[in-house]
Amino acid sequence: MAIETAQLHHLAHLARLDLPVAEEQRLAQDLNALLGLVAQLQDAAVDALTPMAHPHDVAASLRPDRVDEIDRSSELERIAPLMQGGLFLVPKVIE
Amino acid sequence: MSALTLASLRAAGQNSPEPVERALAAAQAVAPLNALISLDAEGARRCTAATDAPLSGVPFVHKDLFCTRGLRTTCGSKMLADFVPPYDATIVERLAKAGAVTIGKANMDEFAMGSSNENSAFGPVCNPWDTTRVPGGSSGGSAALVAANVVAFATGSDTGGSVRQPAAFCGITGFKPTYGRVSRYGMVAYASSLDQAGVLARSAADCAEVLQVMAGHDPRDATSVERPVDDYRAALELGVRGLRIGVARPLFGAGVRDAMQATVHAALRELEAAGAVLVDVDLPSLPLSIPAYYVIAPAEASSNLSRYDGVRYGHRAENAKGLRDLYGRSRAEGFGTEVKRRILTGTYVLSSGYYDAYYRRAQQVRRLIADDFARAFAGVDLIAGPTTPDVAFRLGEKTADPLAMYAADINTVAVNLAGLPAISLPAGFIDGLPAGLQLIGRAFDEARLFAAGHALQSRSDWHLQLAPGAVR
Numbered sequence: 001m002a003i004e005t006a007q008l009h010h011l012a013h014l015a016r017l018d019l020p021v022a023e024e025q026r027l028a029q030d031l032n033a034l035l036g037l038v039a040q041l042q043d044a045a046v047d048a049l050t051p052m053a054h055p056h057d058v059a060a061s062l063r064p065d066r067v068d069e070i071d072r073s074s075e076l077e078r079i080a081p082l083m084q085g086g087l088f089l090v091p092k093v094i095e
Numbered sequence: 096m097s098a099l100t101l102a103s104l105r106a107a108g109q110n111s112p113e114p115v116e117r118a119l120a121a122a123q124a125v126a127p128l129n130a131l132i133s134l135d136a137e138g139a140r141r142c143t144a145a146t147d148a149p150l151s152g153v154p155f156v157h158k159d160l161f162c163t164r165g166l167r168t169t170c171g172s173k174m175l176a177d178f179v180p181p182y183d184a185t186i187v188e189r190l191a192k193a194g195a196v197t198i199g200k201a202n203m204d205e206f207a208m209g210s211s212n213e214n215s216a217f218g219p220v221c222n223p224w225d226t227t228r229v230p231g232g233s234s235g236g237s238a239a240l241v242a243a244n245v246v247a248f249a250t251g252s253d254t255g256g257s258v259r260q261p262a263a264f265c266g267i268t269g270f271k272p273t274y275g276r277v278s279r280y281g282m283v284a285y286a287s288s289l290d291q292a293g294v295l296a297r298s299a300a301d302c303a304e305v306l307q308v309m310a311g312h313d314p315r316d317a318t319s320v321e322r323p324v325d326d327y328r329a330a331l332e333l334g335v336r337g338l339r340i341g342v343a344r345p346l347f348g349a350g351v352r353d354a355m356q357a358t359v360h361a362a363l364r365e366l367e368a369a370g371a372v373l374v375d376v377d378l379p380s381l382p383l384s385i386p387a388y389y390v391i392a393p394a395e396a397s398s399n400l401s402r403y404d405g406v407r408y409g410h411r412a413e414n415a416k417g418l419r420d421l422y423g424r425s426r427a428e429g430f431g432t433e434v435k436r437r438i439l440t441g442t443y444v445l446s447s448g449y450y451d452a453y454y455r456r457a458q459q460v461r462r463l464i465a466d467d468f469a470r471a472f473a474g475v476d477l478i479a480g481p482t483t484p485d486v487a488f489r490l491g492e493k494t495a496d497p498l499a500m501y502a503a504d505i506n507t508v509a510v511n512l513a514g515l516p517a518i519s520l521p522a523g524f525i526d527g528l529p530a531g532l533q534l535i536g537r538a539f540d541e542a543r544l545f546a547a548g549h550a551l552q553s554r555s556d557w558h559l560q561l562a563p564g565a566v567r
Contacts, residue, residue, distance in 0.1 A: 003443070015397060015442040016404070017435060018423035030436055031443065033498050038386040038444075041456045044463065051458030052465060054288050055274040055514020056538070060317040075181035081411035088406050091415050 003031050096567050098559045099247040101301045104153055115139050118154035118198050121245040121566040128221045128564065130230075130239040132159045132169055134199040148194030149308060156249045158237050159200035160207060161187050161292070162281040166197070170283045171205040171215040171233075174403050174410045174429030184281020185313045186250065186292055193308040198246065202236030205431045206400065207252055207285045209233050210260060210500055211493065214433040219490055222265060223564035224528055228487040231261030237295050238265040244565040248296035248305050254286050255388055256482075256507025258293035259519035263482035263531025266521050268548065268558055269295045270302040273538045274514035275320035277306075278313030286395035287318070289388075289511040298558050299518060299548025303327035306541065322539060330542035331549040335369050338547065339475040340534070341376030346480020346506050348381070358530045359481040362522035362551065366479075369550045376471040376478060380463045384509035387464065389501055390444050390457035391512070396434075397441025403429060436497065465513040472537050477547055480506055482519040482531035510535055518544045521557035529557070 003011075008028050012019045019027065073086060082089040097103065104114050119136050144151045157163060160170045162180035164187075169175045183191070191197070204214040212220040212235025220235040222228040223243040230239040234251030238261035241249050251258040253271040262269025270293050277292040284290060294305045307327045313319040342363065347356050367373050405411035405425025412424035430438070444453035471478055484503055493500040510517045515535055522532035532551070536544045552558050561567065 008439070011439050011442045011446070012423075014446060015438050016401075016419070016422040016426055017430070017438060018427040019435075020427070023432070023435075027436065027439065030497055031439060034389060034436075034440055034501075035443075037498055037501070038390050038453065038457070040383065041386050041390070041460055042452070044380075044383055044456075044460050046456070046459035046463050049459045049462040049466075051455050052462040052512075053458055054318075055465075055512075056320065058320075061312075061314070061319070061321050062317075063314045072181055076407070079179060079181065079408045081405060081408070090406055091417050091421055093418050 003028050003035070096244070098297050098561055099244050100297050101153060101247055101304055104247055114152055115154045115196050115198065118246055122198060124566050125243045125245055125564065128223060128226070128239050128243060129218050130202050130220050130236040130243065131156065131199045132171070132202050132217050132236070133167055135166055135197060138166060139196050139198045142196040144194030149304065150190065151194030152196060153194065153247060154196045154198045155246045156199050156201045156237060156240050157187060157197055158203050158234050158249065158251045160203060160252060160283040161250060162283070163187050163197065163200065166200065168200065168283070169217065171203040171217060172429065172431065172434070173216040176216065176410070178408055182281065185278035185315060186309045187281060189308050201234070201240055201249055204233035204235065205434050206283065207233040207254055207257055208396070208433050208437055210256070210504055212236065213490065213494055214431055216431055222487050223562035224266060224487065226564060228489050229264065231264035231487060233257040234261050234295060238262055238267060238269070241265070241267045241295050241297065242562050242565065244561060244567070248294055248301055251293050251295050252282060253291055253293045253511065254289045255392060255511050256504050258295060259482050259507050259517060259531070259533060260504070262295050262519040263529065264487035266529030266557070266560060266562060267295055267297055268299055268302055268521065269293065269519040270306060271510065271517050272306060272310060272541055273516040275318050276516070276539065276541065277309050278316040278319045280313055280315040284399040286392040287399060288395060289392060298552050299520065299545050300331055302518070303331055303545040325542040327542055327545050330545045333546035335366055335371040335547050335550040338371045338477065340366060340371050340373050341471055341475035341478045342373050343376050343378050343471070343478050343480045345378045345381040350502065350505065351481055351484040354525045355481045355485060355530055358523040358525055359532050362532045363479055365554050366547065366551055369554055374475060376475055378467045378471060378509065380460070380467045381505070381509055383460050384464055384512055385501060385505055387457045387460040387512060388504070388508040390453050391461065393437040393441035394445050394454050395441070397438045397445065400434070400438055461512045464509050468513045468515060476543055478535040480533055482506060482533040486525050486528035486530060506533060514538060516541050516544055518548050520548050520551055523557055
């Protein structure tokens with residue numbers, strides 16, 4: 001199924017990724033070409049197989065439930081684009 | 096000067112400032128390769144290590160996706176161009192503790208997405224064997240710096256071949272450990288169920304020494320496996336007598352250049368002469384590894400890269416008109432084309448109505464591929480084939496056709512889907528350019544890969560050949 005411009009806009013919205021109009025056609029072409037490539041997955045005889053999400057069929061190891069993180073807020077503040085009073089600043093959400 | 100190895104550095108006198116000064120000067124000398132994003136001369140000169148540390152005073156570079164406290168970590172992206180991590184990745188800590196000295200951060204494809212190092216926001220890297228050609232990717236800077244004789248080893252990461260393919264293109268040795276063998280803590284995530292840190296060096300012996308330091312359980316990475324690390328140095332002497340090596344026909348399949356097939360078969364005959372037994376094996380689902388990978392990796396990438404929103408760190412668009420505008424423009428400005436392509440692909444295959452047809456289906460094919468390997472390993476100890484279908488291609492040759500670039504990953508991505516360890520070994524030359532032999536092992540059987548690699552390198556000198564662009 002080919003991706004049209006409207007669907008590309010929907011994907012870009014879901015991905016929170018603004019697309020310049022000049023890039024749209026090329027990106028749609030590339031995505032459609034890739035979908036053509038991955039279409040071969042449909043012919044594989046895999047209906048009976050359990051999907052494999054991870055290389056090892058073992059449970060992730062757990063660590064003790066205790067606080068061991070140190071307070072790095074001042075370091076994190078240095079790399080934040082905009083911060084004030086220990087809070088990350090974003091444009092106003094509620095008028 | 097001959098090829099830099101850990102042994103040659105030790106022979107020159109451990110802990111003298113000379114190796115570090117030499118590496119810094121060599122890095123400057125090969126600056127036109129564009130293999131480094133950041134050079135940290137000051138930090139390197141400040142390092143002092145105990146003389147009995149295993150890698151004491153050995154200069155090296157980290158791929159620029161390992162977080163280094165106080166030293167910027169860009170991931171080859173405008174998004175993180177000014178990101179200075181407040182912490183070290185686990186392998187950064189481990190290598191520092193072992194005495195190794197970071198001289199800088201190596202160039203790479205943006206967020207490790209690419210096979211040519213042409214997707215870096217900091218410009219492409221040139222191959223020291225022929226500067227009109229790519230070094231491979233995504234660990235292209237790491238491979239070029241080892242091949243150029245600037246450092247004896249470099250770290251890399253391998254999600255679909257990103258250590259092995261550049262190692263093959265640059266005529267050096269590249270090692271991708273079993274998924275879970277090395278901590279991913281502090282390694283910027285691309286596709287979390289496939290990513291694994293690796294090492295690039297001249298020889299299998301040097302890869303073994305470095306991996307010995309990097310490997311082991313880390314409580315900070317829930318996917319790191321609690322299992323003792325074998326003695327890789329001891330494994331080097333095991334040899335290959337009686338070792339059964341499966342020659343996988345599909346790895347020599349359509350698209351693999353005739354000269355590559357002949358070159359790799361010749362290298363395998365060296366292993367046979369050393370006592371290995373070559374047998375044919377099949378991996379019938381190998382052709383499905385490319386479509387499965389290019390669904391699973393973008394799906395995981397779209398999720399992992401959602402964290403870059405212009406709020407907590409990384410690039411932030413100016414004068415945003417609301418939160419949605421801030422997200423959309425920060426990400427549009429910060430990410431390059433290939434990253435956008437993969438985010439959109441991943442968003443599509445995970446979106447409502449398509450999940451079962453693409454993502455779930457790809458995970459079932461992933462199981463099929465892993466089962467292929469399991470069947471093959473029932474009769475052999477290692478599986479062999481060319482690392483890449485051809486030698487390094489020209490800069491710009493495949494940039495207009497992403498699918499042609501993806502197709503060239505055919506011999507490497509299945510290993511990541513199955514989570515297995517593999518090594519790429521220099522195996523000869525085609526028209527003056529290096530070719531790589533890939534050996535694949537059972538999960539956690541790194542030792543046998545080192546044994547076979549060392550056996551081959553004890554009988555050949557392909558790994559010691561210096562590129563025309565190398566520092567002598």
